[in-house]
Amino acid sequence: MSFRTIESEGPLRLVVVGAGGMGRAWAHTIKADPDAELVGMADLYVEAAESAAADTGIPGLAVGTDAVELARRVGADAIVNATIPEAHHPVTIAALHAGFPVLGEKPVAATVAEGLSLAATAEHTGQLFMVSQSRRYHPALHQAKRQVAGLGTVGIVAVDFFKSPRFGGFRDEMASPLLLDMAIHQFDMARFLLDADPVSVSCEEYNPGWSWYAGDAAANAVFAMEGGARFTYNGSWCSPGHETSWNGSWRISAERGSVLWDGENDPSTDPDEETEPGDDPGREIAGSLREFIAxxxxxxxxxxxxxxxxxxxxxxxxxxxxASQGRRVAIDDVLDRSYDAALATERDAETLGVLKSWPTVREALSPQEERH
Structure with a gap:
């Protein structure tokens, strides 16, 4: 699955859509990268775009209410989608069809079905759509992966995540704030550490009596992963005291030893495992941006x-x-139901044709070398 590249000279010219907190973070990250240039801020509310543009300190930064129109007007090379999850699908679809590659905030979309539509649209248009799963970009996480590689077969990856943020706003009212808004980071990091995808999960959600969240703010999940390993997640967003890092606290158990990582500092290995230093992946969204540009x-x-x-x-x-059904759920069942929903709702004929060409969803989502 190749994608079109950009051969223009100079820094990559980027428009950010979404002028909230993440949009502003992206704007400042782009401004700090010598290989990127922020050329516009878009938001449905032009006043928000103007405020975010002023916050960058870039004189005369262009603004607009439509990302594609703005990107065309200023001659942008690509679009960064920092909108709310419900807007990820329509905003990215419009950008891809207009010929712009997209770097988007997590999650890929509000639902897996919308994510499948986006994958098919990216194939049809030949444009890159990359999701910034920002917590993959931490040198110590990559070091932990290198260290465990010398310890044989990995059997268990376990993470504890305990924080007590008081966000206010929509998170306090969500039905499943921890799983829906945060856990995807640790789930994605486990896939990275194992180089494996999930097979099934058993999960329980609950809410401690002192919780300030309306929905369940704590959860335990056990994932069976390809190759037989288990990934266990134990998390809470209402646990003050002795809090973990935002990355969580990790234990990776393999046949000849284990790796511990506190989510911030260098990991430790027992028995001690000498590893060669690797390339610096960058930190968080700055690392995502650098990889997108490359x-x-x-x-x-x-x-x-x-x-x-x-x-x-x-x-x-x-x-x-x-958690809601009180039973183990197979990932392929989720993929198959999402695929049926994507087929039923897709309105673009070419994208629908791509979806129908997939032999199975799992095969369509696998790396190219695994598909031939």
Missing amino acids: AVRHGREPMGRVHANIMSLAMVEAATQS
């Missing part, structure tokens, strides 16, 4: 390409279904 400039396959990233959202949907 992808569209040189055709390098990025970690967060839409096809690969959909599996992380599928883990979230499967976990919430398991």
